[in-house]
Amino acid sequence: MQFADRLKNVETSAIRELFKLLGKPGIISFAGGFPDPALFDVDGIRQATDAVLSNNPGAVLQYGATEGWNPLREGLSAHMAKKGIAARPDEIITTTGSQQALDLIGKTMINPGDKVIVEAPTFLATIQCFRLYGADLVTAPVDADGVQVDALEKLIVEHKPKLVYLIPTFGNPSGAMLSLERRKRVLELAAKYQVLVVEDDPYGELFFGATPPPTLLALSAEVPGSREWLAYCGSFSKVLSPGLRVGWMIAQPALLANAVMCKQFSDAHTSNLTQAIAAQYLALGRLDGALAQVRVTYAERAQMMADCLRKELGDAVSFSAPQGGMFFWASLTGAGGKEKDAAEFAKRAIDKLVAFVPGNPFFANHADRSTFRLSFATADLAKIQEGVARLGQAL
Amino acid sequence: MQFADRLKNVETSAIRELFKLLGKPGIISFAGGFPDPALFDVDGIRQATDAVLSNNPGAVLQYGATEGWNPLREGLSAHMAKKGIAARPDEIITTTGSQQALDLIGKTMINPGDKVIVEAPTFLATIQCFRLYGADLVTAPVDADGVQVDALEKLIVEHKPKLVYLIPTFGNPSGAMLSLERRKRVLELAAKYQVLVVEDDPYGELFFGATPPPTLLALSAEVPGSREWLAYCGSFSKVLSPGLRVGWMIAQPALLANAVMCKQFSDAHTSNLTQAIAAQYLALGRLDGALAQVRVTYAERAQMMADCLRKELGDAVSFSAPQGGMFFWASLTGAGGKEKDAAEFAKRAIDKLVAFVPGNPFFANHADRSTFRLSFATADLAKIQEGVARLGQAL
Secondary structure, three states, rough: OOHOOOOOOOHOHHHHHHHHHHHHHOOOOOOOOOHHHHOHHHHHHHHHHHHHHHHHHHHHHHOOOOOOOOOHHHHHHHHHHHOOOOHHHHHEEEEEEEHHHHHHHHHHHOOOOEEEEEEOOOOHHHHHHHHHHOOEEEEEEEOOOOOOOOHHHHHHHHHOOOOEOOOOEOOOOOOOOOOOHHHHHHHHHHHHHOOOOEEOOOOOEEEEOOOOOHHHHHHHHHHOOOOOHEEEEEEEEOOOOOHOOOOEOEEEEEEHHHHHHHHOOOOOOHHHHHHHHHHHHHHHOOOOHHHHHHHHHHHHHHHHHHHHHHHHHHEEEEEOOOOOOOOEEEEOOHHOOOOOOHHHHHHHHHOOOOOEEOOHHOOOOOOOOOOOEEOOOOHHHHHHHHHHHHHHHHO | OOOOOHHHHOHHHHHHHHHHHOOOOEEEEEEOOOOOOOOHHHHHHHHHHHHHHOHHHHHHHOOOOOOHHHHHHHHHHHOOOHHHHHHHHEEEEEOOOHHHHHHHHHHHHHOOOOOOOOEOOHHHHHHHHHHHHEEEEEEEEOOOOOOOOHHHHHHHHOOOOEEHHHHHHHHOOOOOOOOHHHHHHHHHHHHHHHOOEEOOOOOOEEOOOOOOOOHHHHHHHHHOOOOOHEEEEEEOOOOHHHHHHEEEEEHHHHHHHHHHHHHHOOOOOHHHHHHHHHHHHHHHHHHHHHHHHHHHHHHHHHHHHHHHHHHHHHHHHEEEOOOOOOOOOOOEEHHHHHHOHHHHHHHHHHHHOOOOOOOOOOOOOOOOOOEEEOOOOOOOOHHHHHHHHHHHHHH
C-alpha cells in the first residue's frame, strides 16, 4: 500500500521510544505530560454531567454546530474575560482538545514548504502536527524569560514564516515564562511583519506564586494592529480534565471561518456531551477552587524537585526552577566528569527505575543533547525525593 | 492573511445554503441528516455514564491511548462479530465520529492530485474532506443495487485511483443497497487491482425488513487477498448518539498504524469519557432493543413517505423506496410539464414551508440537477403527510 508522502516528514520513533520507557514495574516516572488525576474535581464533573443529561439530553446527544456548543462559547467568553481577554462568544470556537486547534491551524495555514518558527525546545506534537502539513520548521532560541525576541525578529526577517508558534507561559518543555517586555515585542513583531503568532496557553493557570503577565491576546489591546495576527489556543486538559477533550481557539474572523470549515470535515464537531459538561462545570463556579488546589500541590512538588535536584545532582545539572506549569527543563553540565548525554543518562536512569524524557525530540532541529525534561505533576513528594535520589545514583 | 492553497479545493457555499434553508419558523424539514433524538436511549446512556464516572473516574477523565479506550475496542470486537466481522481489538481504532476516520484516511493516503473514486451521488462531507487533501475525485454511477461494478472496474483501470470510497448499505444520499453479487465483485476488484476500498457503514443497522447482505469486511473472508485492501468505518451516530462523537475504523496493520500516528497529531485521542460511555452501553446489552425501536419507527416513516410521494407527486417524481437508512433519493421527471430542476423546486418548497436538499452538492462532478434528497428520520407520520402535501403544492 502506497501511503501519502506527507507521512515521510514525520519521525515518530523518538516518541515511541519515550512511551516504551514507562512500562517497567516499580518505575517512578517524571516522563509524562499528564496532570495528576487525584486532583480532578470528580464530584464537580459528576454534578455537571448529571445536570446536562437531566436537563437537555436530546440536544447534548444530538449532532451540534461545528463552531461549538453555544453555552460553552458563552462560558468561555466570561472565563477569558477574567484573564483580561475580551472575546465575544462568536470569536471563540471549541476544538477536540487544543491539539485539534493546532491541527486546524496547520490545515488552514500551511502549504508544503512554508516556513514556521517554533521555540527551541517546543511541544513535540506541534512539531509533528505542522510537519504533516509540510512545514519547514525554523527554531528560535529560548531562555528562562521565554523566546529571545531579537533573535526572533532576525528569523522573521530572514525566513518570512507563515506563522510563529509560542507557548509563552510555562512552556513545554522549557518551563519558561515570557517576560512582559518580550510579550509586547512579540506583538509589535506580529503587527510590523504581518505574521501570524499562535499563542498556545495550556499551562497559564498553573502558576505557583505571582500571577503571570497577561496573555499575548490580552496585551494585544495595547499594541495596535496586533490582534488580527494572533491565534490563541486554550485547553481544559491541565485544569479540569484531558479526557473530556475540550479546547478552544480565539482568532480573527477569516481564520476562524476557515478553521471551522476544516473542522467540519475533520470531526464534524466536538462532543456536545463533553462540551456541555465543561460549560455546566464553569457555571457551577467550582473551577477557581479546583485550580487553587492544583496550584498549591504542583508548587509543593516543584519546590521539592528543585531542592532534591540541587541536593542529589549538585553542579552536574543546571536548571531554572519554573514559576508554574508542570515541567523542569534541565541540562547536564558534565561537571566532575559526569555524563553529558541525556539519552545515555535516561538509559541508566531506567536501570535505576526512574524515567524522564531526554530533550532531543523537543528540538525541531539542532538538538541540544545535554537537555532533558522532568515532570513533577503526577509524583507525590515522597516519590519525587526517591526518584531524584535514583537520578543521582544513575548519574 | 494568506491561507493554505488546499482551501481553494473546497466549495462550501452549497453547504452553507443548505443550512440556511432550515431557519424559517413553521418549516417541516426533510433536509437534515440527523437521527430522531426522541429515539435516543437516554436512560441507558445515563446509566452507562453514572457507571463509568462512579467506577473509573480517574481513568476516563485522564489522557488516553490514541488507538482508543481498550474496553471499547473489546466491546466493538464483540459487536462486529455479531455482524460476521472477525476483528480483534487491536485491529480496531476508535475515532472522533466516523468523520474523523475519513479525515485520517485522507491524511494517511492522499497526495495532491491522487485520483479517488466515489459514488455519484455520495456523502458531501467525504467529497470536501478528500478534496482538502488534494484528491481528484472520479465518480462511479449508482443504481438501486448500489455502485455499478462494470463501470467501477473500467474507472479503476483508467484512473488507477488511490482508493475507492463506498457506502454499500443504505447510501447517503442514494438510499441504495449494494447487492450481494456486486459486493463480491467489489472485493475481487480490490484484490485484483490492489486498490484500497473504504467501506463507510453508518446506516447498516437501520434495516426495515430483511437483514442486508454482509458487509464488505465480513465477505472479505470469502475473497482471497481482499481484506488487506479494505478499510471499514463504523459509527454510533445513527444508532446510539451522534453527540458522543464515537466512531471506529478497522483496517490492515500498516494503514491503522499510520492512521494512529496522524490521529495523535490531530486530536491526541477521542474523549475517554464518551468512549467509556459507549463501551459501558454495549456492556449493558441495551443496543439491540434500542435499535429494534429505531428500525420500526424509521420503517413506518419511510413507508408513509413512499405512499405520500406517490399520492401527492405521482409521475412527476421517480424514486426507489429504500429498504433501510434515513433517506429517499428522488428525481424530477418533468412529467406533465412540471419543474425538472431540483434547486428551483427547493426554493418553491421553502415558500410552502417544507425543506429538502437538492442533489447537486452530492455529486463530486457532473451533477444531475433533477435529483434531490428527502430524510424521513426526524419527522413524525403527520408531519411527513403534511410536508409531502406541501411538496405537491410546491411542484
